[in-house]
Amino acid sequence: MELFLARIFDGLSNGSTYALIALALVLIFKATTLINFAQGEFAMFGAFIVLVLATEQGIPMWIAVMLGMIVTAAVAAGVERTLIRPFDPADHLPLVIITLGLFLLINAVAGIVWRFDPRAFPELFPSGNVFSIGNAPLRWYTVFTLITLFVAVGLLTLLLNKTKVGLAFRAVSSNLESSQLVGIRVGPTLQFGWAIAAAVGTLGAAIFVADPFRQLQPNVMLTVLIYASAAAALGGLDSLGGAIIGGLAIGFVQSLLVPYTPIPNELSLAGAVLVLLVVLLFKPSGLFGTAQVERV
Amino acid sequence: MSDQHLLSVSELRGGYGQIKVLRGFDFHVAEGEIVVILGANGAGKTTTLRAISGMIERSGSVKLNGEELITTKPADIVHKGVAHVPQGRGTLPELSVEDNLRVGAYIRKDDDVDADMEQWYDVYPVLRERRNQRAGSLSGGEQQMLAVARALMSRPNLLLLDEPSLGLAPLIVQDLFARFAEINKETGTTMLVVEQNAQLALGIADRGYVLESGDISFDGPADALMNDDKIRKAYLGV
Numbered sequence: 001m002e003l004f005l006a007r008i009f010d011g012l013s014n015g016s017t018y019a020l021i022a023l024a025l026v027l028i029f030k031a032t033t034l035i036n037f038a039q040g041e042f043a044m045f046g047a048f049i050v051l052v053l054a055t056e057q058g059i060p061m062w063i064a065v066m067l068g069m070i071v072t073a074a075v076a077a078g079v080e081r082t083l084i085r086p087f088d089p090a091d092h093l094p095l096v097i098i099t100l101g102l103f104l105l106i107n108a109v110a111g112i113v114w115r116f117d118p119r120a121f122p123e124l125f126p127s128g129n130v131f132s133i134g135n136a137p138l139r140w141y142t143v144f145t146l147i148t149l150f151v152a153v154g155l156l157t158l159l160l161n162k163t164k165v166g167l168a169f170r171a172v173s174s175n176l177e178s179s180q181l182v183g184i185r186v187g188p189t190l191q192f193g194w195a196i197a198a199a200v201g202t203l204g205a206a207i208f209v210a211d212p213f214r215q216l217q218p219n220v221m222l223t224v225l226i227y228a229s230a231a232a233a234l235g236g237l238d239s240l241g242g243a244i245i246g247g248l249a250i251g252f253v254q255s256l257l258v259p260y261t262p263i264p265n266e267l268s269l270a271g272a273v274l275v276l277l278v279v280l281l282f283k284p285s286g287l288f289g290t291a292q293v294e295r296v
Numbered sequence: 297m298s299d300q301h302l303l304s305v306s307e308l309r310g311g312y313g314q315i316k317v318l319r320g321f322d323f324h325v326a327e328g329e330i331v332v333i334l335g336a337n338g339a340g341k342t343t344t345l346r347a348i349s350g351m352i353e354r355s356g357s358v359k360l361n362g363e364e365l366i367t368t369k370p371a372d373i374v375h376k377g378v379a380h381v382p383q384g385r386g387t388l389p390e391l392s393v394e395d396n397l398r399v400g401a402y403i404r405k406d407d408d409v410d411a412d413m414e415q416w417y418d419v420y421p422v423l424r425e426r427r428n429q430r431a432g433s434l435s436g437g438e439q440q441m442l443a444v445a446r447a448l449m450s451r452p453n454l455l456l457l458d459e460p461s462l463g464l465a466p467l468i469v470q471d472l473f474a475r476f477a478e479i480n481k482e483t484g485t486t487m488l489v490v491e492q493n494a495q496l497a498l499g500i501a502d503r504g505y506v507l508e509s510g511d512i513s514f515d516g517p518a519d520a521l522m523n524d525d526k527i528r529k530a531y532l533g534v
Contacts, residue, residue, distance in 0.1 A: 164402070171399045174388035181349065181382060182450065183374030183403040290390070 005136035007255040013211065014227075015251020016145040020152060020204030021221075021228035022235065022243035024197040030173040030238045031193045034095050038102035039201050040225030045106050046072035046202025047121070047209055047216055048114050054122050061122050065206050069199035076198030080191045089176075110218040118215035124207060145207045152203055153244060156196070160240075165192055173238075204228075223269055227254060230272040233279045236289020245287065250275060302327045302486050303348070303360055303454055310347040310354030317343040319510040320356060325454065330480050330487045332497040332518070334531050335507035341490040342383050344507065345456045348488075349373050349380040360454065375403050379452035383459050385443040389432030393423055396431050396442055400449030409449070416445040419475065437468040444472075448485065457489045461496065469493065473500050494531035498522045506531070 021040060028036045036042075050068035053059045059067065079102065087094050125144035129137040160166035168189045171179040180186055208224060209216040231250040235242025250272055257263055257271040285291040301324040311317040317340045325331045335341045347354040350370040358365045365373055374380075379400075388396050397416065401409045417424035420441040426434060431442055440460055447455055457476070461469040477500040480487055491497035498504055498518045506514035506527065514527065521527050 167395060167399055168402060170391055170395070171388050171402075174390040175386060177351070177382065178386035178388055179399075180351070180370040181374065181380045181386065182399050182446065183371050184399075185369075185371045 002134040002136040009138050009142050011252035011255035013142040013145045015248035016149040017204045017208040018227045018231045018250050019244045019247025022231040022247045024201040025232045026243045027193050027197040031190055037099040040221035041103050041106035042072055042198045043201035043205035044221040047205040050206050069202045072198040072202045073195035077191050077195040080194040085187050107218055118217040121209040121216045124210035148207050227272045230276040233276050236286030239288035242288030305358050307356035309356050310352050317510050321512040323505050325488050328484050329502045332489045332501040332504045333507055334494045339507040340510040345458050377453035379447035379450045380456040381443045381447045385439045387431040387439050387442050392428050394427040396446050397449050400446035437464050455485050455487045461493045
């Protein structure tokens, strides 16, 4: 029972990060039906910006996080304008290759600038435990990652539902041609999506490495991206709520798979891949996604 | 002369990639008019509207109040006062009815958006009842009403309507066209309607053009077209 609880708590905190990265993936997917494979690397890059601002410039941690989100949003907006928009949005293969290229590029640049040695990341949340049930501590870290997740989702929902640019973004996600016909400029609207996604991703990476048991290095988001992709697929790829449920569910799958099945720790990533496979095979539209119906 | 018209189109050519559909023709729409473009399937009616609103490659001249729009992008053409209800209605299925109307007013910066929305809810009460429903859950006729109301939310000078009767029951279509005539009278919105249902369209129109294989073969006042033998045989089925 204690083991079970401890693993559930682990699943919650990991799942919060997966949910945030999945949210970022879903934001871009909704609008463009494209998976941005560089989403995790954008987030890692953002976490490094936060680290530099906080440790070298002495900026308070939460302000550094917000600045990091703004910086990555600006970078993502620039990337969208220069590397994504010139290509035909209907032709996915070149775009997928571009996001894969970005993935390698950002990873390599981060390695050159910040090296691959792990670095301690300043704490974002109070340390210590809320309570312990036997050997199963509920850490403040876990509580605050969840709070951060829900605050971020709340703000994102407000942004999408209560602002004009949010309305335009939802319109473009729903019907590109009709959006143009009401006067929405599609390019800048998608650019806004890329920027918001990158900011959300940075928040996800920051809370991930803010765990005192983790450190920041350029490869830190590699496996997270795979868990997050599985989470996004499970949630339905075009559903924001689905990304959250999916993220937390994948967090549980990961943390419960290892102690309760003969799968060795090294293969826990396979659990995520397995979920991804099962979803794609049996319910491609995920738990909360819109089923794609093509009328011909 | 041509600058007096709200819309002056000349030598309009356009198509899809290698396929040239419009073969260079002229027409115009004067302020306050309802003009109908008739034609069979594949004559280029939809392509003509898409060329006006910039959704396809086109050449020639499309002038709105004398201003050339032939190289203007679709979103900017909307800002100039052209609203286009595409074929198949083009509502935003995942968005609520109310959000669809709000998005129609996307280009506006004034404070009367809510008042306008109420006005269209009065014209189409069923939309008020379903304001919080997803647009995709509406019936075909309701979606057409929504598409028209959404286009009017931008307070256009020129409303382009692409086969509004398509796929709708005859009674609904009659009601829809009666409303077009009313809206035209009450708001003075100029309309360019593309339609296969010639009888209905000519019934509310001031003038009409007949499009055949990408070229205008005929034009005249609506009642003259209605009484023309050739038109009656080809498009009115009498």
